[in-house]
Amino acid sequence: MSEAEITSDYVRPRNCVRHVGRFKPILEGLDYHLLQNGHKVERDHLALLRELLVACALHHANKPWNEMTGWTVNLAEPLLNVFTTGDTQNGIVCGRVFTEDVKKPDRSRLHAQTTRPGFPVRESIVEIEGMDPLVWAERFYEKSEQLPARIFRLGEDEYAMVVAHPGWDSKWFARLDAAAVARIPASEELGPLERRDYHFGCGCDATIIRRIVRDSAGGDWDTLFQNDEPLRIVCPRCAAVFYVEHAE
Ligand SMILES: [Zn+2]
Numbered sequence: 001m002s003e004a005e006i007t008s009d010y011v012r013p014r015n016c017v018r019h020v021g022r023f024k025p026i027l028e029g030l031d032y033h034l035l036q037n038g039h040k041v042e043r044d045h046l047a048l049l050r051e052l053l054v055a056c057a058l059h060h061a062n063k064p065w066n067e068m069t070g071w072t073v074n075l076a077e078p079l080l081n082v083f084t085t086g087d088t089q090n091g092i093v094c095g096r097v098f099t100e101d102v103k104k105p106d107r108s109r110l111h112a113q114t115t116r117p118g119f120p121v122r123e124s125i126v127e128i129e130g131m132d133p134l135v136w137a138e139r140f141y142e143k144s145e146q147l148p149a150r151i152f153r154l155g156e157d158e159y160a161m162v163v164a165h166p167g168w169d170s171k172w173f174a175r176l177d178a179a180a181v182a183r184i185p186a187s188e189e190l191g192p193l194e195r196r197d198y199h200f201g202c203g204c205d206a207t208i209i210r211r212i213v214r215d216s217a218g219g220d221w222d223t224l225f226q227n228d229e230p231l232r233i234v235c236p237r238c239a240a241v242f243y244v245e246h247a248e
Contacts, residue, residue: 003091003197006061010191011162011184014169017193018184019061020160023054026093027157029200033094037241045097048073048082048133055137055151056084057093057198058161062149065089065196067116073128073136075108082133085237092201096239110136112144134159152178202238209233209242222246 006021027050034041041049056071063069070085081102084095107127114122124144128136134151141149141163149163150173160181164173184190213233217224224231230243 003199004057006057006196006198008061008193008195009185010165010193012189012191014172014188015165015167016169016173017062017163017165018160018181018190019058019163020154020158020181021057021061022155022158023057024157026053026057026198026200030095033200033238033240037239039239041097042099044078045080045082045099048080048131049084049095049097051133052082052084052136053093053095053200054159055133055161056086056095058151058159059137060086060088060093060198061194061196062161062163063088064116067114069112069114071137071140072111073108073133074102074105074111076105077108079104083237086198087203088196088198090201090203091197091199092203093198094200094202094238096235096237110140112140148173150176152176152181154178154182202235202240204235204238204240204242206242206244209235210244213244 002025004021004023004025006019008017008019011018030050030053052071052073059069065088068085068087073082079102081098083098084093086093108129110126110128112124126140126143128139137151138149147164149161151159151161154160162173162176162181213231214221225246228246230245233242233244
């Protein structure tokens with residue numbers, strides 16, 4: 001499986017970090033996953049999911065390797081949930097769109113849940129506007145993270161995130177546009193930090209899904225199966241479809 005490589009460099013004179021990558025492997029992985037599971041996602045909704053996945057991968061490239069964040073964007077109009085999550089240890093990002101049973105909010109919001117071994121779970125809720133997932137992620141940084149970040153579309157599948165660090169050059173940071181971010185390797189002194197690989201993946205499989213269903217059913221396991229038909233279960237993280245049999 002091909003990987004989307006995110007390269008991270010310290011932009012020394014500006015006290016910022018630039019993360020950049022080409023995300024075709026993740027986006028093609030998503031397309032293949034949807035095809036494989038027989039899902040047809042409306043074009044506009046798919047566009048939101050694709051770029052929220054890109055932002056989610058960039059966010060994970062910016063965080064400690066064992067930190068995981070899940071973002072649920074609850075949109076008021078159109079009424080829709082877009083979910084993404086990632087895991088640097090396994091080099092995966094995944095997500096899905098929910099169009100059914102979505103609670104209508106008074107305003108659109110991004111709910112973030114961050115977990116890291118040895119740290120309490122962090123939750124934050126940020127009000128968002130518009131239909132640009134990159135702007136939603138920037139808003140999350142502005143409201144929930146200590147330092148701001150900006151995300152840019154550099155090319156067809158190339159994106160970059162510039163994150164401020166203490167003492168950052170705020171004028172330079174505010175003036176950045178896609179062309180200036182693309183020029184950074186030529187115009188600034190860079191200190192290489194890291195390269196991380198990501199692909200579209202969830203980690204769910206038939207055994208895990210069966211265990212989750214079994215645990216949540218408790219003593220009602222037998223009553224879940226009418227006429228001994230297998231249960232159709234959709235993964236809450238990636239919408240992969242599984243058929244769980246009564247007895248195996
Ligand atoms: Zn899954």
